[in-house]
Amino acid sequence: MFFDIGPLELVAIVVLAVLIFGPDKLPKVIQDVTGFIRKVRAFSDSAKEDIRSELGPEFKDFEFEDLKPRNFVRKHVLEKDEYGLRELAEIRDGFDLKKEMADVTEAVRDSTAPRPAPAAPAASGGAPLSLSKESPAASGGRPDMFTKGADPSRREPPPFDADAT
Numbered sequence: 064m065f066f067d068i069g070p071l072e073l074v075a076i077v078v079l080a081v082l083i084f085g086p087d088k089l090p091k092v093i094q095d096v097t098g099f100i101r102k103v104r105a106f107s108d109s110a111k112e113d114i115r116s117e118l119g120p121e122f123k124d125f126e127f128e129d130l131k132p133r134n135f136v137r138k139h140v141l142e143k144d145e146y147g148l149r150e151l152a153e154i155r156d157g158f159d160l161k162k163e164m165a166d167v168t169e170a171v172r173d174s175t176a177p178r179p180a181p182a183a184p185a186a187s188g189g190a191p192l193s194l195s196k197e198s199p200a201a202s203g204g205r206p207d208m209f210t211k212g213a214d215p216s217r218r219e220p221p222p223f224d225a226d227a228t
Contacts, residue, residue: 068076084092111127118125129135 081089129138
């Protein structure tokens with residue numbers, strides 16, 4: 064009950080109690096407070112027993128402390144293995160996220176690696192997407208999305224509009 068009260072705070076409470084009630088009335092006040100605490104505990108214990116008896120025999124091992132979320136999770140989820148939680152933990156621990164991220168990073172780097180020079184641009188004047196030098200069958204029939212038809216060194220920079228910035 065007094066876990067959050069330090070020794071200095073306890074001394075301060077005792078000194079305040081002596082100053083407020085006086086040394087002659089203090090024992091009577093302490094008796095009254097302890098009697099009140101006993102009555103409250105007895106009332107709460109009888110209320111708990113009434114609730115347990117009303118719930119029935121299937122809740123005979125019901126504890127009111129289990130209503131606290133931390134205790135509930137500890138008792139019903141972490142300690143029991145009805146739902147295969149240990150297997151889930153083993154599966155979760157089986158994934159090496161650093162290795163997976165390294166594999167993904169390597170795949171991205173491989174896909175953005177420099178490609179062979181593209182074929183000559185089309186005569187239409189535009190810079191359409193071109194296929195790589197590989198045959199369409201070798202690349203799976205997919206266009207090369209990383210290279211444009213025109214030579215990147217001959218591209219013009221975009222126009223600069225000072226009013227727009």
